[in-house]
Amino acid sequence: MKVNVDRARCQGHAQCEDAAGLVFEVGDDALVRLRMENPPEELRPAVEDAVRWCPVEAIRIEND
Template structure:
């Protein structure tokens, strides 16, 4: 599984970071950084949850 971020869509709400801090961070401009784009199986559920809470759908899960 992979996580892809659409940086142009990201508005820096940070909900993904709240839900999945091992997967996502915000940079100095409050834009999402996917810490582990290739998601380990042990973090798949949390990575998906972090992507789902994005209010602007800036994160996409690829299986």
């Protein structure tokens, strides 16, 4: 699984960090950063929650 974030779309709501803090973090600039671009499959449910909870739809999952 590969995670993509559109930082231009991000508004810093931090829903992704709440859902999957091992994968996402919101920086001092209030924009999301990926901690892991290719997280292990066991984190998929949390990453899928992050995708669902992002109010601006800035996160995508690509399957390898």
